[in-house]
Amino acid sequence: MAAIDHQKELNRAGANVEGWWQHTVHLARRYPLGAIGAVMVFIFVMAAIFADVVAPHDPLQTSAAHSLNAPDGSMVFGADMMGRDVLSRIIHGARISLAVGIGSMLLGGIIGVVIGLMSGYLLGWFDLITQRIIDIMQALPLLVMALVMAAALGPSLENTIIAISIPLVPQVARVVRSSTLSLREMPFVEAARAGGMSEWRVAVRHVLPNTVAPLIVLGTAQLGSAILTEASLSFLGLGVPEPYPSWGRMLSESAAEYVRTAPWLVIFPGVAISAAVFGTNLMGDALRDILDPRERS
Amino acid sequence: MSDASTSPAQPSSATAAPVLKVNGLKKHFPVKKGLLSRTVGQVYAVDGVSFEIGAGETLGLVGESGCGKSTVGRTVLRLIEPTAGEIEVDGVDIAKLDKKALRDYRRQMQIIFQDPFSSLNPRMSAGDIVGEPLMVHNIAQGKDREDMVAQLFERVGLRAGQLTSLPHQFSGGQRQRIGIARALALNPKLIVGDEPVSALDVSIQAQVINLLMDLQNELGLSYLFIAHDLAVVEHISHRVAVMYLGRIVEYTDKKSLFKNPQHPYTEALLSAVPIPDPEIKREKVILEGDVPSPINPPSGCHFHTRCPYATEQCRVETPLLKEQAPGHWVSCHLR
Numbered sequence: 001m002a003a004i005d006h007q008k009e010l011n012r013a014g015a016n017v018e019g020w021w022q023h024t025v026h027l028a029r030r031y032p033l034g035a036i037g038a039v040m041v042f043i044f045v046m047a048a049i050f051a052d053v054v055a056p057h058d059p060l061q062t063s064a065a066h067s068l069n070a071p072d073g074s075m076v077f078g079a080d081m082m083g084r085d086v087l088s089r090i091i092h093g094a095r096i097s098l099a100v101g102i103g104s105m106l107l108g109g110i111i112g113v114v115i116g117l118m119s120g121y122l123l124g125w126f127d128l129i130t131q132r133i134i135d136i137m138q139a140l141p142l143l144v145m146a147l148v149m150a151a152a153l154g155p156s157l158e159n160t161i162i163a164i165s166i167p168l169v170p171q172v173a174r175v176v177r178s179s180t181l182s183l184r185e186m187p188f189v190e191a192a193r194a195g196g197m198s199e200w201r202v203a204v205r206h207v208l209p210n211t212v213a214p215l216i217v218l219g220t221a222q223l224g225s226a227i228l229t230e231a232s233l234s235f236l237g238l239g240v241p242e243p244y245p246s247w248g249r250m251l252s253e254s255a256a257e258y259v260r261t262a263p264w265l266v267i268f269p270g271v272a273i274s275a276a277v278f279g280t281n282l283m284g285d286a287l288r289d290i291l292d293p294r295e296r297s
Numbered sequence: 298m299s300d301a302s303t304s305p306a307q308p309s310s311a312t313a314a315p316v317l318k319v320n321g322l323k324k325h326f327p328v329k330k331g332l333l334s335r336t337v338g339q340v341y342a343v344d345g346v347s348f349e350i351g352a353g354e355t356l357g358l359v360g361e362s363g364c365g366k367s368t369v370g371r372t373v374l375r376l377i378e379p380t381a382g383e384i385e386v387d388g389v390d391i392a393k394l395d396k397k398a399l400r401d402y403r404r405q406m407q408i409i410f411q412d413p414f415s416s417l418n419p420r421m422s423a424g425d426i427v428g429e430p431l432m433v434h435n436i437a438q439g440k441d442r443e444d445m446v447a448q449l450f451e452r453v454g455l456r457a458g459q460l461t462s463l464p465h466q467f468s469g470g471q472r473q474r475i476g477i478a479r480a481l482a483l484n485p486k487l488i489v490g491d492e493p494v495s496a497l498d499v500s501i502q503a504q505v506i507n508l509l510m511d512l513q514n515e516l517g518l519s520y521l522f523i524a525h526d527l528a529v530v531e532h533i534s535h536r537v538a539v540m541y542l543g544r545i546v547e548y549t550d551k552k553s554l555f556k557n558p559q560h561p562y563t564e565a566l567l568s569a570v571p572i573p574d575p576e577i578k579r580e581k582v583i584l585e586g587d588v589p590s591p592i593n594p595p596s597g598c599h600f601h602t603r604c605p606y607a608t609e610q611c612r613v614e615t616p617l618l619k620e621q622a623p624g625h626w627v628s629c630h631l632r
Contacts, residue, residue: 187416190376191479195430196403205429209420 027290034286040279048094057085059092059245068262078264080254086264089245090272096246097276100160100230105223108165112172120180121203134170142167146229150238160239164229168222175218179211213291220284224277231273247273315349316486316519322346322382324372328592341591342368344543353513355520357534359527361588365543366523370489374406375399404434407480411492413472417464423475424460430482449478453508470501487519494529506533527570531555539563542599543591545618549625559627561604606631
């Protein structure tokens with residue numbers, strides 16, 4: 001039988017963790033995939049915030065001389081047909097992706113939480129009607145519904161956020177409703193009622209916080225699909241309009257025409273989309289484990 | 298467990314007005330079926346229950362699973378709305394109060410739950426759980442509230458240093474103490490204990506029961522103590538009510554119940570209590586069959602389907618709760 005190194009086991013379990021830095025290192029060791037995801041998301045967010053500083057060129061600066069330049073020393077990811085630097089456009093495109101992703105996730109999340117909580121709490125006719133509407137919405141794929149919404153609202157940044165957020169509502173509402181249905185029967189909720197708390201307070205203080213764990217996982221997954229949907233909408237010409245650089249539109253402008261002659265126009269925006277979605281999903285999985293209160297030390 | 302020093306103190310005012318008076322309490326749950334939720338039947342969970350609890354008194358409520366004893370506890374607190382009957386607290390029938398007026402009476406009655414795990418919000422600190430009722434009723438704010446919560450912690454045997462800990466960091470017994478501190482926060486007159494020790498280890502059970510009895514002596518609390526463990530009930534109660542299928546079948550002081558049970562169901566229950574002495578042989582009354590469904594309870598006396606002495610009268614006529622001897626109420630045609 002192998003000897004157990006107690007000190008090593010204790011360290012692995014996080015016995016001597018002190019301060020936020022050690023704590024972060026400890027979490028990164030326990031959840032290596034989550035750490036990779038977090039780093040990817042961090043780079044993504046930083047690129048979006050500091051795009052003006054980080055980008056080597058002006059993303060809107062056209063130049064006939066550099067049209068379709070292959071990647072080289074000055075333009076690492078090459079240039080598009082109008083001679084704009086692809087790397088700079090990807091860095092600036094992160095802003096759009098992040099704004100649309102987080103914006104529609106939050107908007108859809110808030111609407112979904114309110115509907116789900118009311119549905120699970122009030123039951124009766126309100127529940128019956130909202131749940132049937134949600135059934136109808138869930139029958140349609142995310143992209144199709146976002147497409148219809150975007151086409152109806154017209155292309156702009158705000159409208160894109162709204163168009164993507166509405167199809168995200170049903171999932172959130174369902175998750176919150178089902179948690180609410182089981183939580184409202186829990187003894188601690190009864191105790192809160194026996195303590196004379198209003199139904200509103202019971203719902204917000206005792207039921208809602210306990211639905212958070214599944215919501216965070218769902219939220220990060222939705223952040224990924226919102227980014228992807230934005231790219232798809234822009235690819236189809238219904239997303240964020242010119243001149244903002246959007247990853248999806250960068251793909252669509254070049255995919256058919258230049259995929260053979262200038263593959264960097266397709267590869268790099270594609271990699272950016274994949275990396276952003278993959279990173280948020282990895283981080284979301286790790287967050288679910290970390291945010292469980294029973295795991296907190 | 299029947300050591301004289303740990304037996305319950307005598308109620309201070311047995312003759313004064315009761316803290317809680319329940320009269321003809323009924324709770325029927327509708328059974329719904331189909332698309333239009335038609336009511337196809339009723340579960341007669343509680344079917345006409347009456348009792349009184351005096352100041353500083355403990356009433357034990359015993360019975361098998363599903364006999365409606367927990368429903369009685371929750372209905373008394375109006376966590377479940379009663380179908381019929383009166384619930385008098387301090388002479389006021391709270392069964393008819395609207396939600397707003399009920400809030401003030403909530404302060405006088407609290408509840409302790411069976412499961413120490415699901416009865417505490419996992420995302421609130423122990424101090425917040427105990428302090429929340431104080432905040433909601435505007436009793437104390439800020440520093441005052443912290444002080445009161447710390448005092449409550451001390452009173453139930455927890456350290457003030459544990460105020461910021463989350464529920465999962467406590468053991469089962471400690472969690473039950475947090476539940477007790479929460480119930481005490483509003484300084485209630487009556488506490489409903491819904492099997493408050495059944496989920497705990499035996500050694501912890503004794504600690505929690507002694508804590509409850511100490512609190513009763515100090516604060517003059519009344520308890521409605523719901524349990525299925527007769528030894529625990531014998532230890533803590535002054536009087537005991539035995540329930541069977543939604544009705545009270547026997548209701549008397551502890552001594553006469555355990556020494557001189559009158560109802561055949563009580564006899565059977567008591568004979569099932571194990572005696573910790575292999576030499577003593579006793580005649581066991583073994584009941585046949587299962588508890589009938591409360592959806593379609595038997596006619597007449599609910600117990601006639603399993604009673605060894607049942608007669609034709611028992612099958613037809615519902616027996617009333619009669620005072621057999623002073624203070625000893627039995628619901629049986631044969632006594």
